[in-house]
Amino acid sequence: MKRILCMxxxxxxxxxxxxxxxxxxxxxxxxxxxxxxLASYGLPSAYAAKLVVxxxxxxxxxxxxxxxxxxxxxxxxxxVAANVGTKLVSExxxxxLGHICSGATKAAMNIYKDAGIVVMSPSATNVELTKSGDxxxxxxxxSPDDAQALLQVDFALNTLKxxxxxxxxxxxxxxxxxxxxxxxxxxxxxxxxxxxxGITPGAVDYSAVVQKIxxxxxxxxxxxxxxPEAAKIVSGMRKKKMDTIFISDDGVRDDTFIKVAGxxxxxxxxxxxxxxxxxxxxxxxxxxxxxxxxxxxxxxxxNAYAASLCLLQAIDKAGATDFISVTNxxxxxxxxxxxxxxxxxxxxxxxxxGFAVYQVQxxxxxxxxx
Amino acid sequence: MDYFFELFFGGLTRxxxxxxxxxxxxMVYGIIELINFxxxxxxxxxxxxxxxxxxxxxxxxxxxPSLLILAGLIAVVYSAAYGFTIExxxxxxxxKAQRLSPLISAIGMSIFLQxxxxxxxxxxxxxxxxxxxxxxFMEPVSHIMRSSELLIVVTTAIxxxxxxxxxxxxxxxxxxxxxxxxxxxxxxLGIDINRVISVTFIIGSALAAVxxxxxxxxxxxxxxxIGFIAGIxxxxxxxxxxxxxxxxxxxxxxxxxxxxxxxxxxISSDYEDVFAFGLLVFILxxxxxxxxxxxxxxxx
Numbered sequence: 001m002k003r004i005l006c007m008x009x010x011x012x013x014x015x016x017x018x019x020x021x022x023x024x025x026x027x028x029x030x031x032x033x034x035x036x037x038l039a040s041y042g043l044p045s046a047y048a049a050k051l052v053v054x055x056x057x058x059x060x061x062x063x064x065x066x067x068x069x070x071x072x073x074x075x076x077x078x079x080v081a082a083n084v085g086t087k088l089v090s091e092x093x094x095x096x097l098g099h100i101c102s103g104a105t106k107a108a109m110n111i112y113k114d115a116g117i118v119v120m121s122p123s124a125t126n127v128e129l130t131k132s133g134d135x136x137x138x139x140x141x142x143s144p145d146d147a148q149a150l151l152q153v154d155f156a157l158n159t160l161k162x163x164x165x166x167x168x169x170x171x172x173x174x175x176x177x178x179x180x181x182x183x184x185x186x187x188x189x190x191x192x193x194x195x196x197x198g199i200t201p202g203a204v205d206y207s208a209v210v211q212k213i214x215x216x217x218x219x220x221x222x223x224x225x226x227x228p229e230a231a232k233i234v235s236g237m238r239k240k241k242m243d244t245i246f247i248s249d250d251g252v253r254d255d256t257f258i259k260v261a262g263x264x265x266x267x268x269x270x271x272x273x274x275x276x277x278x279x280x281x282x283x284x285x286x287x288x289x290x291x292x293x294x295x296x297x298x299x300x301x302x303n304a305y306a307a308s309l310c311l312l313q314a315i316d317k318a319g320a321t322d323f324i325s326v327t328n329x330x331x332x333x334x335x336x337x338x339x340x341x342x343x344x345x346x347x348x349x350x351x352x353x354g355f356a357v358y359q360v361q362x363x364x365x366x367x368x369x370x
Numbered sequence: 371m372d373y374f375f376e377l378f379f380g381g382l383t384r385x386x387x388x389x390x391x392x393x394x395x396x397m398v399y400g401i402i403e404l405i406n407f408x409x410x411x412x413x414x415x416x417x418x419x420x421x422x423x424x425x426x427x428x429x430x431x432x433x434x435p436s437l438l439i440l441a442g443l444i445a446v447v448y449s450a451a452y453g454f455t456i457e458x459x460x461x462x463x464x465x466k467a468q469r470l471s472p473l474i475s476a477i478g479m480s481i482f483l484q485x486x487x488x489x490x491x492x493x494x495x496x497x498x499x500x501x502x503x504x505x506x507f508m509e510p511v512s513h514i515m516r517s518s519e520l521l522i523v524v525t526t527a528i529x530x531x532x533x534x535x536x537x538x539x540x541x542x543x544x545x546x547x548x549x550x551x552x553x554x555x556x557x558x559l560g561i562d563i564n565r566v567i568s569v570t571f572i573i574g575s576a577l578a579a580v581x582x583x584x585x586x587x588x589x590x591x592x593x594x595x596i597g598f599i600a601g602i603x604x605x606x607x608x609x610x611x612x613x614x615x616x617x618x619x620x621x622x623x624x625x626x627x628x629x630x631x632x633x634x635x636x637i638s639s640d641y642e643d644v645f646a647f648g649l650l651v652f653i654l655x656x657x658x659x660x661x662x663x664x665x666x667x668x669x670x
Contacts, residue, residue, distance in 0.1 A: 171640070198640040202599045204387055205589055207380035208634035208642075215373050228495050228591065235590050240513055260497045260591045 026067045026315060028053060028308070029093035029117075031084045031108070032100035033076040042100040044297055045122050045304035046071055049097050051288055052308035062316045074099055078107035085111035093117060094321040095311045097304065102126035109135045116323035118330070120311050122303035127181075130347040137323060139330060139344050141307040141337075142300070143354035148271045149181035149224075152247050155269070155357050156220050157191060159369055160245060166195035166218035168209065168233070170225030178249055179224035194218050201229055210236040213244060220245035227257035235264040245269070253358055253365060265360045269368070274340070274356045276302060282338035306337035306353075310344075376514050377635040378628070383519040383588075385627020386526040390581035391604035392611070392619035393533065394574030400614035401550050401570045403469070407476040408456055409578055410601020411483035412449050414594065416579030417586040418491060420445035421498055428499075438501040438587070446579045453575025454568055462564070480598070487594040495593045498586040518588040525584055529577060530620050537616065542569055550614075610650050612663025621661055625649070 030049045033042030053067045061067055070091055074081040081099055085108030088096060096112060096119040099105040105124040112119050113135055120139040121129075127144045129135060156162050165186060169179035176198060186193050194216040199209055210233065213221060221237075221244055223230055230252045237244055246268045253272035258265045276282050285305045289297040311326075313335055318325035334343045334352075342352040358365040391413055398406045424441040432440065460479045464472040505517045537543035548556040549566045557563050585600070586592045603626065611622025626646055633645035653661060 197638055200639070200642055202595070203642070204384055204585070204600060204603070205380075207383065208377055208631040209639050211373065211376045211380060212635055212639075214376075228593075231495070231591055232589060239516055256494060260495045262497055262590070264590075 024065050026062050026065050026095075026312070026321065027070055027091070027093045028067055028311070029070045029072065029088040029091075029096040029098065031072040031074050031081065031088060031096065031098040031104075033104075034071065034073040036075040038076040038101065041123060041299050042073075042076070044299055044301040045097065045100060045307075047289065047293060047297070048122075048285075048301050048304035049308045051285070051292060052305060052312065056312055062312050063319060067312060074104050074108075076101035076104050078103045081105070081108040082111065084108065089115040089117065095315065095326065096120070097122070097307050097311060099124065100300070102129065105129060105138075109138060113137050118311065118314075118323060118326045120307045122307045123300040130349045133347065135348070137327065139307075139310075139348040139350070141303045141310065141339060141342065141350050141353065143273075144349060145177065146181040146185075147354050148249050149178050149222075150185055151271050151355050151357060152222050152249070152269075153182055153185040153189065155271075155369060156222065156245070156247055157186075157189060159357075160220065162219040162245060163191060164194045164216070164218045164220075165191060166213050166216055166221045167193040167197075168195070168213070168221055168223045168225075169198050170201045170229050171198035172201065172225060174251065175223075175225030175249075177224070179222070182222050182224065193222075199225075199229060199233075201225070206233050206236050207240075209233065210240060210242070213237070214240065214242055218244060220247060223248040223252070225249075226251040227254050227260065230268075231257055231261040231265070234261050234268060238264040247271075250355075255365075258360055258363055258365070265363075268360045270358050270360075270365065271355045272358055272365070274354060276339050276353075279338060279340060281336065285338045302338045306335075306339045306342065309337050310335045310342070372514075373635070377631045379515045379519070380635075381628035381631030382624065383515070383522055383627070384631060385607075385624035386523045387581065387585050387588075387600070387623075388604050388607040388626055389620040389623030390522070390526045390529065390584075391578055391600055392608040392623050393529065393616065394578045395605055395608040396611075396613055396616060396619040397533075397570055397574045399608070400616075401546060402461070402465070402567060404461060404472050405476065405605070405613075406461075406571075406574070407473075407601065407605075408460070408479040408483060409574065410597035410599075410604070411480050411487075412453055412456075412575045412597070413578040413582045413585075413600055414487065414592070414597030415452055415483065416445045416449040416575075416582030417498070417592045417596065418487060418594075419448045419579070420583040420586065421496060421592060424499060424501060434503060438583075441501065442580065442583045445583050446576045449579035449582070450572045450576045453571040453578075457568060457571040462567075480601075484594055484598065491594065493594065495591050498590050498592050500590065501583075501587045516588075518584070522584050522588060525580060526620065526623075529580070530616065533573075533577075534616055542566070546570060606646070606650055609660055610653060612657075612660030615660070615662045615664070618660055618662035625661075 030046050032045055033039050053069055057066050072084040074084045081104035100123050102124040105121050118137050122141050125145045127146050129138055167179050167183050169175040183193055183196055230248050234246050248270045250272045253270035282302055314326050314329040315321055318329035330344045334341045339353045342350045345351055356367050357369040359368045394409050420441045423444040427437055456479055460475045461472050464475055502518055508517050545561045545566050549563050553563055607622035607626045608619045611618030629649050630642050630646050634642050
């Protein structure tokens with residue numbers, strides 16, 4: 001009796017393995033933070049993948065095969081992420097949606113690269129992941145950290161055609177980070193900033209910095225920081241009768257800025273994310289989440305939704321799951337996603353998503369360029 | 371040379387702002403040897419009151435200087451009432467306690483008032499309307515100094531002179547000096563020291579409110595947190611000039627303003643605070659009581 005049971009169990013396992021691991025499925029790895037402090041960053045992506053996969057399977061799957069999800073928890077920890085990567089590779093995933101955090105993604109990337117697996121992250125914004133060129137198999141559906149600075153610099157140099165630019169920041173992580181990227185891009189383009197300085201947030205006024213900007217003869221100021229200081233600097237400049245162009249970031253693209261700076265806000269440029277939540281596909285994706293899970297979707301949900309669609313459609317279009325075919329398909333095609341029509345550049349960053357330039361006109365922000 | 375003057379006047383304005391707030395710190399310290407950390411909050415409440423009053427009054431059709439004066443007056447009265455009340459609630463019961471207790475009480479009061487305004491008003495930055503029009507005679511030099519800045523500098527100067535005269539020659543001023551020297555002796559000689567201390571708080575708070583109105587008018591934005599940073603800088607100015615001394619507070623404020631302005635202009639604004647506080651340390655090494663402060667033996 002015991003022997004029969006053993007044999008039956010063994011047979012069951014063999015059967016199971018045979019069924020699940022047969023080559024007539026496409027395996028989508030979904031690693032990310034699904035527990036711990038940062039679970040709220042990772043779980044929405046897993047939900048998005050589930051919804052997309054269910055949808056595609058219901059319509060006949062990819063290349064006529066059903067898609068299965070292999071979900072793995074990396075807790076956003078690099079050391080766990082490397083193990084998760086090894087595990088997914090040994091389970092023969094075809095493509096990977098993840099990881100969530102930049103550090104974890106970096107730790108696992110070499111494992112995927114050696115196995116020739118395409119990875120697409122909905123949320124890892126670290127610049128080096130794409131820019132370094134170390135990971136030709138890496139793609140993402142979110143803008144890298146320096147995207148705003150790049151847009152600001154290109155807008156100033158190409159659209160506004162200014163040459164002398166002062167870069168000011170508030171010494172904070174966000175503001176100084178952006179200002180340093182902007183400085184780097186300006187130097188790359190042969191337009192070294194005439195001034196690069198940090199100000200103290202919350203100071204009584206910024207008249208000395210304003211005088212300094214004036215003395216350098218800057219035609220435009222790129223400011224990295226938030227709206228209270230931006231409002232003080234802009235009004236300080238305008239009150240001193242300087243018409244220097246002011247270009248800032250997402251932290252200033254806020255209606256409070258216009259309210260506080262009042263008429264001095266007119267003409268100020270600020271970059272900010274392109275609003276995607278109004279597109280029909282995004283509305284449908286959000287509705288789907290509400291219907292299935294009963295809640296509003298969390299962080300990076302639309303990015304993950306778009307990434308899953310791109311990966312699976314790319315396989316379908318390529319008709320294969322190997323590294324070369326999938327990467328070529330991702331670069332050659334434009335995909336309809338909740339983030340809009342997107343494609344991917346040589347480095348793996350998405351084209352068609354990200355930031356736009358807005359300008360204050362008659363008391364509100366109006367989009368003036370992408 | 372133009373650049374030098376621009377920085378000079380920028381620093382002068384900033385220094386006058388610090389001085390106007392520092393006067394209140396130094397007066398209170400002079401009389402009861404208490405660092406009134408809630409003083410910056412009185413400045414903030416003055417600004418908020420003026421904003422509310424100005425909004426209400428402009429609905430009634432008031433404009434220009436009359437609006438500024440009336441809104442300013444309301445702010446001064448309201449803030450003075452706050453100063454008076456704070457002293458009665460938070461400091462008077464602790465007058466006989468050891469020196470650390472009222473200090474902690476002052477810090478508590480400061481945090482309380484910040485959060486009170488945060489909850490009762492808003493956490494957002496608010497736009498403060500320009501209440502003073504540009505003076506026509508300032509037009510040729512408006513790239514160096516604006517009318518609102520001139521107003522701050524002139525007000526600080528007038529307040530300093532009046533305050534000095536008041537303390538030197540008026541009856542109440544003499545009583546204040548007596549109280550500062552020896553509370554018990556002053557009391558024995560028939561001075562109502564409770565009244566003297568209350569008047570000190572009222573004058574200090576009124577000055578802070580004047581500062582709040584003029585400075586907000588100059589900068590154009592306020593929120594519940596402005597008092598903290600301005601207060602810290604003004605306190606530094608008061609210590610630099612010699613805490614307890616009226617001309618010292620003004621001198622300290624101006625030196626601090628100029629240091630910051632010139633450090634930003636000629637070196638880098640990254641190091642603005644480094645230079646300002648470096649100077650403070652340097653001066654305190656050579657003159658522990660501040661520039662105009664008198665070293666007196668500890669009264670026990």
